[in-house]
Structure formats: structure tokens, C-alpha cells
Amino acid sequence: MEAVMLIEQIGPHGHLVLRQRFEGAGTECRVGRDLGCDIVVDDEHAAPQHALLTLLEDGRVSVRDLGTRNGTRVDGMRVPADAGAIVEHGDIVVGRTRLRLRTRHTPIGTERVFRRDFVRRHRTLLAAAGVSACIAYGGFLQWLDAPSSMLRSVLKAGLVALGLIALWTGLWALISKLNHGSWEVRVHVTIASIGTALCAWGYWVAGLVAFAAQWSVLVRIGVTVVGAVALAALYLHLREATHYGRRIALALAGAATLVIGAIAWIIAIGVEEGDVNRVNLGPEVRLGAERVVPNRDIADYLAEVDELQRTASRERQKSLLNAPLANADD
Amino acid sequence: MKITRLVVALWLCGFATVVVAQAEDPPVPDKVPAEVPTGPSPEEQAPDAEAVDAAAVDAAAVEADIASQELSGDAKVRLDAARDAVVQIRGYFDKSESSAFHGSGFAVDDGRRIVTNYHVVAQAVLYPRQYRLEYLASEGRTGLLHVLAIDVRNDLAVVAADDLELPALKLRSEIPAQGERAWSIGFPLNLGLTITEGVANGLVENSIEQRIHYTGAINGGMSGGPALDRRGRVYGVNVSVVTGRQLVGFVVPAKHIPALLARAKQPLDVALSAQQLRQRVTAQVLAYEAEVLEAPPDTAGTQRVRGYALPTQISRHVECSTIDERSPHVRVRVEAVRCRTPTRLLVQSGVYVAGLSMQHRILQSVGLHPLQFERQVNRLAAGPRRTGASAHVAPFACRDALVSLDGFDARISTCVRQYRLFTGLYDFDVTVVGIDDASQALVSRLALQGVAFETGKRTMERYLGALQWKP
Numbered sequence: 001m002e003a004v005m006l007i008e009q010i011g012p013h014g015h016l017v018l019r020q021r022f023e024g025a026g027t028e029c030r031v032g033r034d035l036g037c038d039i040v041v042d043d044e045h046a047a048p049q050h051a052l053l054t055l056l057e058d059g060r061v062s063v064r065d066l067g068t069r070n071g072t073r074v075d076g077m078r079v080p081a082d083a084g085a086i087v088e089h090g091d092i093v094v095g096r097t098r099l100r101l102r103t104r105h106t107p108i109g110t111e112r113v114f115r116r117d118f119v120r121r122h123r124t125l126l127a128a129a130g131v132s133a134c135i136a137y138g139g140f141l142q143w144l145d146a147p148s149s150m151l152r153s154v155l156k157a158g159l160v161a162l163g164l165i166a167l168w169t170g171l172w173a174l175i176s177k178l179n180h181g182s183w184e185v186r187v188h189v190t191i192a193s194i195g196t197a198l199c200a201w202g203y204w205v206a207g208l209v210a211f212a213a214q215w216s217v218l219v220r221i222g223v224t225v226v227g228a229v230a231l232a233a234l235y236l237h238l239r240e241a242t243h244y245g246r247r248i249a250l251a252l253a254g255a256a257t258l259v260i261g262a263i264a265w266i267i268a269i270g271v272e273e274g275d276v277n278r279v280n281l282g283p284e285v286r287l288g289a290e291r292v293v294p295n296r297d298i299a300d301y302l303a304e305v306d307e308l309q310r311t312a313s314r315e316r317q318k319s320l321l322n323a324p325l326a327n328a329d330d
Numbered sequence: 331m332k333i334t335r336l337v338v339a340l341w342l343c344g345f346a347t348v349v350v351a352q353a354e355d356p357p358v359p360d361k362v363p364a365e366v367p368t369g370p371s372p373e374e375q376a377p378d379a380e381a382v383d384a385a386a387v388d389a390a391a392v393e394a395d396i397a398s399q400e401l402s403g404d405a406k407v408r409l410d411a412a413r414d415a416v417v418q419i420r421g422y423f424d425k426s427e428s429s430a431f432h433g434s435g436f437a438v439d440d441g442r443r444i445v446t447n448y449h450v451v452a453q454a455v456l457y458p459r460q461y462r463l464e465y466l467a468s469e470g471r472t473g474l475l476h477v478l479a480i481d482v483r484n485d486l487a488v489v490a491a492d493d494l495e496l497p498a499l500k501l502r503s504e505i506p507a508q509g510e511r512a513w514s515i516g517f518p519l520n521l522g523l524t525i526t527e528g529v530a531n532g533l534v535e536n537s538i539e540q541r542i543h544y545t546g547a548i549n550g551g552m553s554g555g556p557a558l559d560r561r562g563r564v565y566g567v568n569v570s571v572v573t574g575r576q577l578v579g580f581v582v583p584a585k586h587i588p589a590l591l592a593r594a595k596q597p598l599d600v601a602l603s604a605q606q607l608r609q610r611v612t613a614q615v616l617a618y619e620a621e622v623l624e625a626p627p628d629t630a631g632t633q634r635v636r637g638y639a640l641p642t643q644i645s646r647h648v649e650c651s652t653i654d655e656r657s658p659h660v661r662v663r664v665e666a667v668r669c670r671t672p673t674r675l676l677v678q679s680g681v682y683v684a685g686l687s688m689q690h691r692i693l694q695s696v697g698l699h700p701l702q703f704e705r706q707v708n709r710l711a712a713g714p715r716r717t718g719a720s721a722h723v724a725p726f727a728c729r730d731a732l733v734s735l736d737g738f739d740a741r742i743s744t745c746v747r748q749y750r751l752f753t754g755l756y757d758f759d760v761t762v763v764g765i766d767d768a769s770q771a772l773v774s775r776l777a778l779q780g781v782a783f784e785t786g787k788r789t790m791e792r793y794l795g796a797l798q799w800k801p
Contacts, residue, residue, distance in 0.1 A: 276724065282731075282741065287700060287765055287766075293732070298733055301729075308744065315725050315747065319725065326460055
């Protein structure tokens with residue numbers, strides 16, 4: 001079997017820039033900025049003649065640095081200037097350019113099942129379902145308020161929901177177009193609308209369950225779930241629209257979720273945190289609803305109220321620490 | 331150039347004066363409208379005015395003119411007699427030369443003690459290291475004042491200066507009869523010594539503490555000034571006014587002064603630390619509050635509305651009214667019962683304590699879907715916004731639960747917060763929402779301001795105990 005090596009140049013965002021195939025033992029591949037090289041890199045950190053890759057008899061590759069100041073790295077390890085290195089496959093860094101080297105020795109895994117196939121196959125249906133769920137939630141909120149003109153406010157809520165989804169999806173479609181050349185509108189609509197609908201309806205259901213179970217922590221769990229869904233949606237958007245690998249996409253999505261969450265927190269809660277007039281009434285009441293937890297006895301509840309004296313005292317201490325009283329002798 | 335500067339300086343002076351006149355008046359407690367004695371409204375008066383014929387009007391005008399001349403002579407005599415006994419009391423922040431607040435006071439007893447309102451000197455009592463008090467006597471004499479004794483309950487204080495001895499005014503401990511002519515002296519709005527004429531209208535009927543209703547002008551800055559009778563004796567101390575109404579003023583009866591004078595031995599603000607002074611104020615509030623909010627002698631009164639028994643008289647001095655409240659939604663009907671103590675105690679500028687207010691609202695759905703009705707109930711339970719400044723109170727600590735009350739289940743949320751300045755004073759905010767019925771709901775709220783924790787809890791127990799569903 002003839003020796004062969006495949007060299008791929010990977011762009012800064014993980015996408016393929018060029019691919020070159022070399023066959024036959026003894027074949028050499030010179031990498032550098034010089035136009036005479038087999039692989040010409042446009043990288044000011046690379047030398048004109050930077051590295052020499054030689055395909056050996058046994059199918060492996062000898063990597064030699066041609067005496068550069070920045071050196072050549074294979075899988076993060078610097079190639080010794082005199083000896084060179086012999087590798088089967090790996091990431092070669094020349095200057096700041098990344099090359100991926102593969103030979104016949106590189107193990108090839110079995111075929112991976114295409115998991116997102118379902119989304120792609122039913123993207124029209126899924127997108128329509130997601131958008132409908134979002135519009136339905138907007139309409140439902142309006143209906144709860146029992147406005148005087150139901151049609152107009154439901155229509156308004158629907159249009160606002162549509163507009164927001166269009167804006168968000170448009171952004172991702174544009175990124176997708178720039179990276180892949182295709183808009184992938186329906187896929188992004190699906191991710192955005194189903195994510196939003198899950199968050200919205202899930203939060204509402206969490207409120208219902210929180211009242212039934214009398215567990216206000218559940219609302220907080222609801223907020224966490226909303227955050228997780230947002231993270232998942234951002235991750236999927238990134239994977240669909242860019243070339244980023246799993247780890248980078250996850251890290252970016254996580255960072256974005258944290259930033260968005262922090263902004264929401266500052267707007268919604270952070271502002272009110274030190275508010276002396278904020279009362280926490282617990283989960284919203286559901287009239288005549290089934291409840292999982294039995295009612296408390298009045299005496300038990302009053303005993304709990306006693307603890308409020310201590311909590312209030314702690315709040316006072318905290319408040320005095322934040323803003324001391326005007327007189328020094330306290 | 332110089333002219334421009336002069337104009338700017340003049341303009342600034344004018345601005346400063348306006349600001350002083352508007353903003354630096356001492357707090358004149360704004361009484362709750364419920365307390366305002368209801369007089370005839372302008373519409374009701376109109377027909378009477380039309381019935382008087384032209385000739386009568388002329389005659390009346392002439393008579394009034396003569397009468398007013400006579401009265402002015404009267405007033406001049408009163409003012410001249412009292413002029414030297416009345417001082418303006420000014421509070422200064424730190425080392426500032428311009429006053430932060432001002433009020434009036436008058437000499438009594440041996441002429442070395444000056445009586446004024448507690449609220450005039452409250453800032454200096456609560457922040458003794460930050461504020462200093464000075465007097466401005468006739469002939470422009472000034473000097474440093476010390477607080478000797480305070481009576482938060484009757485809004486009185488005794489102050490003195492080392493070098494000041496004034497002719498004392500005589501006290502009259504009997505309450506003037508209704509219709510007796512009366513005069514009030516003070517320094518309204520920093521405009522200089524002023525006397526106003528009016529009529530004493532006896533004791534205010536629904537007030538917890540004794541207050542004499544004076545129908546005459548009292549304005550900010552006159553607080554602490556003497557209220558005189560026909561013989562020039564002090565029958566009381568100007569204390570407050572109903573703003574936005576006409577000439578409804580209140581006067582603290584002079585009979586509370588001797589007891590306070592007996593306590594006025596040494597300067598409090600020198601002898602006690604700021605903390606001790608605050609404790610003293612707190613102790614007076616707590617003594618008052620324990621009395622006002624104690625359980626009524628007989629069992630708590632209730633009012634029945636739509637199957638609910640709603641507590642009304644849960645404390646001795648509560649007054650209730652049933653009102654037609656504006657509904658939050660056209661398809662929700664609201665019946666409301668509101669109760670409150672008629673007066674509260676002013677303990678610091680803008681801080682009223684020892685107050686109770688209660689509001690029961692029964693909401694009925696008029697064809698709303700249960701989910702929609704639920705939304706309205708939750709919305710109503712969350713509002714109205716609580717009041718309180720972060721300078722005076724710490725944030726609330728809350729506890730909510732579903733509790734079985736007498737005949738119905740309810741969500742009870744209790745929130746408690748402490749006062750920053752006064753250890754031992756708490757605000758309570760209890761919200762009860764009936765959760766059994768999907769087409770009718772009770773939203774009830776009990777709010778207590780500036781009470782001891784124990785009093786608050788006892789009041790809350792009485793309130794929750796009296797709520798009942800018995801169709």
C-alpha cells in the first residue's frame with residue numbers, strides 16, 4: 001500500500017482553508033511563506049522556509065524545523081531543531097498557522113449517526129410549531145389580562161413575538177450565510193422558537209407547580225431551567241451557524257448565557273435587592289386549585305413568624321453596614 | 331461684567347430665599363383626611379350665598395370691616411404682650427451658617443425654659459452631634475439651645491439656653507370652650523413674628539391624644555409657638571395643620587406642659603449619647619403604642635361582607651369606613667372595608683409610627699375565566715406599593731404559607747422590617763388571600779407602622795383569629 005499524507009490548513013475559526021494530498025515514499029512538502037514552498041502560508045510569524053515534512057517508507061511522516069526562530073510545534077510540543085520528529089498524525093503549528101496532518105496510520109472511527117437529522121428533515125414543521133407556540137404564549141398572556149379589545153391585543157402580542165423571532169433568527173441566518181454559504185433560516189427559526197416557547201410555557205407551569213407544592217424554590221429552579229434552555233439554544237445556533245467545535249461552542253454559549261443572565265438579574269432583581277418596600281408574597285395564588293401539600297396550622301405559622309424578628313434584625317444589621325447611621329457613636 | 335455678576339448674585343439670593351421658604355419649613359404633620367372635620371363643601375355653600383340680598387351684603391361688609399379693625403387692635407395687644415417671650419428656634423446642620431429647619435417656642439415657668447414641639451427639635455435630639463439648635467429672640471439676640479425634656483406622645487419639648495431669661499407666659503390648663511376667640515403666634519415660613527386670629531373649637535373628637543381644634547391660620551414654622559386666649563394665657567402649643575384645607579389647625583393643650591417641665595432638669599443632649607436619646611424616644615413610642623394598639627375591652631368587632639366576617643375593631647382606637655373602591659378591572663367587583671387608627675406619632679421628619687391600617691377587599695368575578703380572575707386577585711394582592719424610605723427602615727423579611735383559617739383556606743404572607751434608627755420598632759405587613767373560591771376572593775391586608783414586635787404579633791393574631799368565612 002502506497003504511503004500517503006493529507007495536509008489540511010485550518011482557519012482561525014476552525015474551518016478548512018485548504019487541503020493537499022501527497023503520495024509516495026520520500027515525497028517532501030515544504031511549508032513557509034516563500035512562493036516556492038509546497039504549502040504557502042500567509043502568516044508573518046512563519047519563516048520563508050519554515051518546516052519540511054517528508055513521507056517515510058513506513059507511511060509515517062518526518063517533521064523537521066528549518067532553523068526558524070519561532071520553531072515548529074506538533075501537538076503542542078516543539079520539534080527539536082536538530083533531530084526533528086516522526087509522527088503518524090497530529091496538529092502542526094507553523095508560525096500561527098494550524099495544519100492538520102493525517103496518514104494511513106491515523107485511526108478512523110466508525111460512521112457517526114447524524115443526530116440532527118430529525119431537525120433537518122422536519123425543519124418546516126418544527127419551525128411552524130415553535131413559532132405558533134411562541135405566538136400562543138404571547139396571546140395567552142394578553143388573554144389573562146382580559147383586555148377590553150381581545151383581538152387587538154392578541155394580534156399585537158403575536159406581532160411582537162413574530163418580530164422578535166425574525167430579528168433573532170435573521171442574525172443567526174446571516175452568520176450562517178457568511179460561514180457556510182447557506183441561510184438555514186428554518187433550522188434557526190426552529191431552535192429559537194422552540195427554545196423560547198419551552199422557556200415561557202415551562203416557567204408558567206413551574207409557577208403552577210410551585211403553588212401546588214408550596215415550594216418557592218421551584219420558581220428558582222424554573223429560572224435555572226430557563227437558563228439551561230437558553231444555553232442549549234445558543235449552543236445549537238453556534239453549532240449550526242459557525243465552524244466552532246463542541247468545546248468552543250459550549251464555552252461561548254455558556255459565556256453568553258451568563259452575560260444575558262447577569263443583565264436580566266440586574267434589571268429584574270438586583271435593582272430591587274436593597275429596596276426597603278419590596279415584599280415577597282410567595283408563589284402567586286391559584287384559586288380553588290388542587291394542592292399537594294396540606295395546609296399549615298395557624299399556630300405553626302405564627303411560631304414561624306417569630307423567626308422573622310431575627311431575620312428582620314439581620315436585615316437591619318446589613319442595612320447599617322451598607323449605610324451607617326449619621327452619628328459616629330453607634 | 332460687574333453688573334452681570336451682581337444680577338447673578340441677586341438671582342441666586344432670590345432663589346435661595348424661595349428654596350428656604352419652600353423646603354426648610356419644619357415638618358407640619360399632614361393629618362389624614364379622615365380626621366378632617368367635614369365642613370360644608372363649596373357647592374353646598376353656594377345657595378346660601380345667593381340668598382343674601384345686595385343690601386345685606388353691603389351692611390355685612392361694613393360690619394365685618396369694623397369688627398376686623400377691632401380685632402386687629404386686640405391682636406396687637408396680644409402680640410405686644412407676648413413678643414418678648416417668643417423665640418424662633420433654628421436648627422443648623424453641622425457648622426453651617428444657614429438654618430436647616432426652624433420653628434417657634436415660648437418662655438414659661440421662671441423664664442429660663444422654653445416650650446416648643448418635639449418635631450421642631452427632633453433632628454437635634456436624634457442626631458445630637460450633627461445638628462445644633464439656636465434661638466433668635468427679640469432684638470436679634472441669638473445663642474445655643476439645649477434640649478431638656480421631650481414628650482413624643484404630645485409632641486412637646488422643653489429647651490433652654492444658659493444665658494437666656496425671658497418674660498414667661500402664663501399657662502391655662504382648662505380647654506377653651508368651643509367658639510372662644512383665640513390667637514396663635516409664631517414665625518410662619520421664616521417671615522418674622524406673626525400673630526393670627528381664630529376660634530378655638532374644643533377638643534378634636536376622634537383623636538387619640540388630646541388636640542384642640544383651632545380654626546385659624548397655622549403655617550409651617552409656627553410649630554411650637556403659643557396659642558393664646560383672650561387674657562393672654564397660653565392654652566396650648568401650635569402643632570399641626572391639615573394641608574390643602576382651610577384653616578384647620580391643631581393645638582396641644584397646655585395641661586401637658588407642667589409634667590414635662592417637672593422632668594426638665596438637665597440638658598438631655600449633653601448628658602446622653604445619641605443612642606440613649608434614641609432609646610428614650612423609642613421607649614416613649616412603645617409606651618404609647620402599647621396603649622393605643624391594645625385589644626379592645628370587649629371582643630373584637632367584625633363586619634360581615636359576602637359571607638366573610640371581617641375584623642374591624644381589633645384595637646381600641648380603630649376607625650372603619652366601607653368604601654366603593656375603584657375596581658382594577660371592569661369585570662371585577664370590589665367591596666372594601668378600610669380601618670385605621672385616626673392618628674399616628676411623628677417621631678422624625680417624615681416618619682410616622684404607632685399606626686395601624688387594615689384593608690379588606692372582597693373581589694367578585696363578573697364572568698371572567700378563573701385564570702383571568704386569578705390574575706386580577708394576584709395583582710391586587712401585590713399592590714399597593716409599600717411606603718418607607720431606605721434612610722429610615724431596613725428591608726422586609728417575609729414568610730408565606732397556606733394556612734387554614736376559620737372556615738376557609740388562605741395564603742398568608744407576613745413581612746416584618748425594623749427601623750434603622752430605633753431598635754425595637756417594627757413595621758408589619760400581613761397580606762391574606764382567600765384561595766377556596768374561583769369566582770370570589772378575599773384580599774385583606776394589615777399594616778402596622780412602628781410597633782414593638784410583640785404588639786405587632788398580638789395584633790396580627792387577633793386579626794387572623796377574627797377573619798372568618800361563614801356563608
